[in-house]
Amino acid sequence: MMLHGRSRPSRITQKVRERDERVRANLEQYGCGDRYIDVIISDFSNPLWREGVEFDAIITDPPYGIRESTEKVDSKTTSKQNTRSKDMPHYPSTSHYSLHQLYVDLLQFSAHHLKLGGRLVCWLPYHRDDYTSEMIPQHSSLDLVGNSEQPLSGLTSRRLLTYEKRDINTPDSAQLSCQLSNSYDFRDRYFNNAPESRTERRMRKAEQRKIGRIEALKRGKVIIDNKEAKNNLNKSRFQ
Incomplete structure (x- = not known):
């Protein structure tokens, strides 16, 4: 959808x-x-492409865990009895997909499936206090030809990285360097190192809206709840 x-x-x-x-x-x-x-639609941690598939370019915006979850399909063992019938929908189990492993998989996939001279373009998010040049993922089959910063907030940024495939060596983990640790969680750094928490921000904005409504009523303005109107508009767009 x-x-x-x-x-x-x-x-x-x-x-x-x-x-x-x-x-x-x-x-x-x-x-x-x-x-x-x-x-x-597929799970990137389990590529579905056959061995000989090649791409001219791979342009991607990996999930950071802010608006999109960083998860992958994963099998989990459980001691609970399976009560699901055959006609019930199946939702696969998922587990956390760390940024480190995501970029390791992305660079290895690109080195394997890009044509010679093909390019990989991707965003890399980070907390500004954490940034060093060693954070940039590297692969011996990929040349970093572009690295530009886009500030997201006063504390966070992301870098637009462009790689170009330079040879046809078989990708191997020994050829790859990614200094992002498996424990590095951009989402956690994004929300928990802000000047105020998400709850505090929501409460502050709710209080501001409340004060605004009170002031508007004092001026004689009629307050209309637009929630229902917005819901109806959203439904009508796809009927």
């Missing part, structure tokens, strides 16, 4: 998802609509 722009928006300030907010429309905006083939 999200890929086709029919799910709820993930941005907290956005109530209704735009009609053109989908993968295909994004390509059309750049004049590449004729290159759209289809969308595949």
Whole structure:
């Protein structure tokens, strides 16, 4: 649903998802609509591509755990009795997908499936106090040809990394260097090192809205609850 722009928006300030907010429309905006083939949903930690598949470029925005969860499909053993019947939907078990392992998998996949001269473009999030050049993932088959910063807040940033495949060596873990530790959690650093917690921020904004409503009533303004109207608008867009 999200890929086709029919799910709820993930941005907290956005109530209704735009009609053109989908993968295909994004390509059309750049004049590449004729290159759209289809969308595949899969678990990146378990690649589904056959051995000989090659790509000209891989452009990706890995999840940081802020709006999108950092999870992967994982088998879990349990002592509980299975009470699910055959006609019930199955939701696979998931586990945490660390940023370290995600970028290790991404660079190894790119080194293996990019054509010679092909490029990998991806974002790398980090807390500014943590940043060093050693944090940038490296692979012996990939040259880092671009590294630019985009500030996200006063405490966090992300870097747009561009790699180019330079040889056809078989990817191997010994050829890869990623200084992000398995325990590095950008989500935790993002929320727990802010000047105020999410709960404190919500309470502060709620208090501001309450004061605003009181002031508006004093001025004789009629307060209208737009929640129902927004819900009806959201439903009507996809009927």
